[in-house]
Amino acid sequence: MQRTSHINFPLRNRLAGLALLGLLSGWARAAELRVPATVEAGKSFSIAAEGSGQATFYLVGPDHVVKRSVALGSDLVIQSSDVRAAGRYRAILCSSSCTSAGFQVEAAKPAHLSFFLHPSRVPVSTPQSIDATAFVFDQYFNLVLTPAVVDFRITPASGAGFSRQSSARRGVAWMRLDSTPHEGRVQVTAVSDNTEEARVIQQVAAEACGLRMKAIPSGNAVTLETDPVRDCSGNALPDGTVVSFTKVDREGKSTVDTPIKKGIARVEFSLHGPAQIGVACGVVLGNEVALNGKL
Amino acid sequence: MTSIAHFALELKKFSPRGLKVASFAVAICTLAAAQSLPQVHLDASGLAPRPIEELTGTTIARHYALAWRDMAGALESGRSEVLSEEFTGVAKDRLVRRISEQNQAGVHVRIVDHGHQLKAVFYSTDGSAMQLVDQAQLEIQIFDGNKLIDTQNASLEYMVLMTPGADRWYVRDLEEVSAKTF
Numbered sequence: 001m002q003r004t005s006h007i008n009f010p011l012r013n014r015l016a017g018l019a020l021l022g023l024l025s026g027w028a029r030a031a032e033l034r035v036p037a038t039v040e041a042g043k044s045f046s047i048a049a050e051g052s053g054q055a056t057f058y059l060v061g062p063d064h065v066v067k068r069s070v071a072l073g074s075d076l077v078i079q080s081s082d083v084r085a086a087g088r089y090r091a092i093l094c095s096s097s098c099t100s101a102g103f104q105v106e107a108a109k110p111a112h113l114s115f116f117l118h119p120s121r122v123p124v125s126t127p128q129s130i131d132a133t134a135f136v137f138d139q140y141f142n143l144v145l146t147p148a149v150v151d152f153r154i155t156p157a158s159g160a161g162f163s164r165q166s167s168a169r170r171g172v173a174w175m176r177l178d179s180t181p182h183e184g185r186v187q188v189t190a191v192s193d194n195t196e197e198a199r200v201i202q203q204v205a206a207e208a209c210g211l212r213m214k215a216i217p218s219g220n221a222v223t224l225e226t227d228p229v230r231d232c233s234g235n236a237l238p239d240g241t242v243v244s245f246t247k248v249d250r251e252g253k254s255t256v257d258t259p260i261k262k263g264i265a266r267v268e269f270s271l272h273g274p275a276q277i278g279v280a281c282g283v284v285l286g287n288e289v290a291l292n293g294k295l
Numbered sequence: 296m297t298s299i300a301h302f303a304l305e306l307k308k309f310s311p312r313g314l315k316v317a318s319f320a321v322a323i324c325t326l327a328a329a330q331s332l333p334q335v336h337l338d339a340s341g342l343a344p345r346p347i348e349e350l351t352g353t354t355i356a357r358h359y360a361l362a363w364r365d366m367a368g369a370l371e372s373g374r375s376e377v378l379s380e381e382f383t384g385v386a387k388d389r390l391v392r393r394i395s396e397q398n399q400a401g402v403h404v405r406i407v408d409h410g411h412q413l414k415a416v417f418y419s420t421d422g423s424a425m426q427l428v429d430q431a432q433l434e435i436q437i438f439d440g441n442k443l444i445d446t447q448n449a450s451l452e453y454m455v456l457m458t459p460g461a462d463r464w465y466v467r468d469l470e471e472v473s474a475k476t477f
């Protein structure tokens with residue numbers, strides 16, 4: 001072993017020297033890219049391209065591809081329009097061989113909000129009934145993944161407005177809100193940085209509350225009429241809301257569904273002997289009226 | 296192309312402190328060799344504020360896999376027509392633009408897809424949007440003509456926004472993010 005090694009030593013030295021020379025000369029010619037690790041979307045910057053001679057430069061991004069001839073040894077200017085989309089980019093430089101580097105383009109500051117408010121109609125005074133979701137985008141519609149505060153400002157048709165804050169996580173801020181006690185239009189505005197987006201929902205009366213009717217006799221018939229139908233906050237239930245009157249008499253049971261008109265519901269029944277009549281609206285039961293059949 | 300897809304769905308439910316947490320494991324594979332669907336494994340455990348329905352989980356995993364298959368096909372062939380099936384909005388606009396510019400530059404990209412670990416992180420209460428994080432194992436080769444100019448073999452992370460359409464879930468935003476983002 002030792003002998004063989006001794007005999008081959010000069011040859012091995014020469015080979016090592018040649019390899020080193022080749023490596024050094026190759027390194028001197030090869031293009032090399034130095035890119036920043038991260039760049040803000042829409043900001044121009046430079047990439048140092050070391051080496052000498054001409055090369056072809058490629059930039060491959062999420063929505064943009066650049067190919068151009070460049071002179072090595074100078075900085076390659078990347079225009080702001082080249083890096084508008086957030087994501088990973090590959091910078092590739094090819095002369096005798098190709099070298100590449102990757103860099104990340106991150107979203108710029110918030111400039112757009114994509115705002116969803118759900119549902120479009122909601123009963124008054126209902127806890128956690130309104131869902132507000134805001135996606136935060138920059139001016140190039142990249143999702144802003146860095147933490148951002150979104151302010152949800154609630155402006156009811158009557159009464160004082162208020163606001164709630166939420167931190168956007170992964171570009172999304174959401175929260176549940178209580179509906180306010182009064183019916184009508186409610187505007188919710190999502191605000192982040194200098195951008196805002198407004199949505200409107202309609203608050204409507206909740207379930208009927210204290211539903212009452214009175215009987216107005218007329219021959220062998222009776223007219224039943226509710227008091228103005230309101231919810232527990234005093235909001236009038238909208239016209240068209242169905243009220244059910246149920247009569248039980250000698251002929252059996254019959255039910256009439258009738259819509260509220262001008263705030264009240266009215267129906268006329270013919271009577272066959274003593275009758276028991278009840279009224280309901282949705283899941284709410286009202287008073288009962290007992291009639292002895294001698295109207 | 297005739298492909299046979301098999302969907303395996305594993306639903307695990309448990310109720311710590313009365314809360315139900317669903318975890319889906321959806322594996323999608325296909326027997327078609329040429330344009331096979333990549334494997335997509337969807338984890339929806341702890342999804343908020345709305346839990347995911349079983350059918351939704353299956354549909355999302357399937358259409359996400361189809362989106363990657365279509366995107367890979369479009370980036371390699373330089374044909375953007377196929378993207379409308381699975382992409383919409385910003386994601387589609389960006390890909391169409393990229394493919395157009397690739398064609399102008401004579402560049403094309405080949406993606407060898409080794410699968411996706413998809414984690415659902417946000418599902419809006421009205422069901423109108425879902426945000427997911429994808430850990431993808433990809434080999435990406437960039438060609439100028441027939442010359443290979445760059446290759447990456449890496450685990451890449453994507454932020455995904457998907458929204459429902461009439462019969463499918465569309466990819467609305469697809470951004471590669473750095474691992475340290477989260």
